[in-house]
Amino acid sequence: MAAFGFFRLGRLLLAVTATSLKGPALAKAPELPQTAPVPQFNQEATPPSPADIPVPEPRPADAPEAEPPQNEQPQNGQPKTQQPEPPAIAPQPPEKPAQAEPPASPPAAPPNPAEADKKTEQEILPDPRSAAIAGKEMPAEELACRRRLKSMGVDFEERKPEHDTAVGCSIPYPVVLKTLGKSIAIGPETELNCQMAEAAARFAASVIQPAAKAEFGTDIKSIGQASAFVCRPRHAGGKLSEHAFGNALDIASFTLSDGKEIDVGPTPPQKHAEFLDAVRKAACGPFKTVLGPGSDADHSLHLHFDLEPRRNGGTFCQ
Numbered sequence: 001m002a003a004f005g006f007f008r009l010g011r012l013l014l015a016v017t018a019t020s021l022k023g024p025a026l027a028k029a030p031e032l033p034q035t036a037p038v039p040q041f042n043q044e045a046t047p048p049s050p051a052d053i054p055v056p057e058p059r060p061a062d063a064p065e066a067e068p069p070q071n072e073q074p075q076n077g078q079p080k081t082q083q084p085e086p087p088a089i090a091p092q093p094p095e096k097p098a099q100a101e102p103p104a105s106p107p108a109a110p111p112n113p114a115e116a117d118k119k120t121e122q123e124i125l126p127d128p129r130s131a132a133i134a135g136k137e138m139p140a141e142e143l144a145c146r147r148r149l150k151s152m153g154v155d156f157e158e159r160k161p162e163h164d165t166a167v168g169c170s171i172p173y174p175v176v177l178k179t180l181g182k183s184i185a186i187g188p189e190t191e192l193n194c195q196m197a198e199a200a201a202r203f204a205a206s207v208i209q210p211a212a213k214a215e216f217g218t219d220i221k222s223i224g225q226a227s228a229f230v231c232r233p234r235h236a237g238g239k240l241s242e243h244a245f246g247n248a249l250d251i252a253s254f255t256l257s258d259g260k261e262i263d264v265g266p267t268p269p270q271k272h273a274e275f276l277d278a279v280r281k282a283a284c285g286p287f288k289t290v291l292g293p294g295s296d297a298d299h300s301l302h303l304h305f306d307l308e309p310r311r312n313g314g315t316f317c318q
Contacts, residue, residue, distance in 0.1 A: 129245050130168035134161040142173045145194035149175070153182035154201045159191055162229065162246070169231035169244040180204040185222040191229040193246040196307055199286060200249050203305075207282045208254070215275040216256055224253035226302040235298045242289070248306035264302050266293040279303070284317035291318055 149156055155178035162171040177190040180201045192200070204223065212220045227250040230243040242248035254262040254275075262272045276292075280303060283290045287305040294300075295318040310316070 126168060127240055127245075130170050130240070132170050132172050133163055134172040138173055142194055145198055146175070148198055149194070149201060152198075152201050152205065153179070154197070155179040156197065162191075162231070164231050167231055167233075167244070168240055171229060171246040174229065174246050177201075180223065181209075184209065184220050186225055187222065188225070189228075190225050190249070191246060192249065196247050196249060199307060200305070203283065203286050207286075208279055211275055211278045211282070212254065212256060215271060215278070216258075216260070219257045220254055221257045221259075222255045223251055224255070226250040226252040242306040242308050247308065248289075248304065250302040250304050252302040264293065266300055276303075284315055288314070289316050294318075 146156075157176045157178070159174040159176050162169060162174055164170070171191075171193050173194060174191050175194050175197050177186050177192065177197055177200070179185050181204060184204050186200075190197075204220070208223070209220050212218065227243055227248070229246040230241070232241055232244060233239065234241045252264055256262070262268070262275060264276060268276060280290060280292050283303070283305055288308050288310055289304065289306045291299040291304040292302070
């Protein structure tokens, strides 16, 4: 019975406490949702509907926007701006009027070495050899040249100096050849400077005589010269001829020991031509200038040999 009394007293206290707690000061707790939304990841955004995108106002009537081609679809609901297509063929600039071509000039003829040499020679006139005169005593080189001629068996004579102040011809110490060795005569009278006389004698012994022996089986007996010392300019004019210094020899013929004669000319017999060609080719080197038939009209009937001093020791053979 006592226990039941305590039970009722407890319930009464609970009721009083609950009643005291009720009132305006007690705030109501917020209600929470039973389920929370789960966030979504890696999902593509849903494109907006075309109806939700505002459409821009049209341009003025005088400049309407070109419609996109039918084969192109608009992207994102917006029309694609049409790019102007390039023309199929690019426009070409107008052609310039054809200009008349100047008439073709004839091809220039190749330079003639002889003409070029003549031009150079004329630029160095007067020839310094024109001023050479004999001294009271013969120079040592002239004495040595004469000793060499004698050792080769060359028969020669001394001649008084040649000097022409008007024309410029000059041989201070000339010699006149009688022979070109012990067995080869030369004529008519052949006046040369000693250096040219020595070159002719050596060439006759080392080239002309062996060539005749090889071609005809016999020796050369004599040589017929067409020109030695002559006081004159060249046929073309201007520079003095090498003959004006006794520095050139023209050979017109060869006589063999059996009496047969070989004449220099444009159309000799075959055996004669072979001999003459051999002599002419071998002369280019021992002599600085070699001319003959075919080189020009002035040398159609003789072989011209000279010791003209050329730049760098060159030769002119034609």
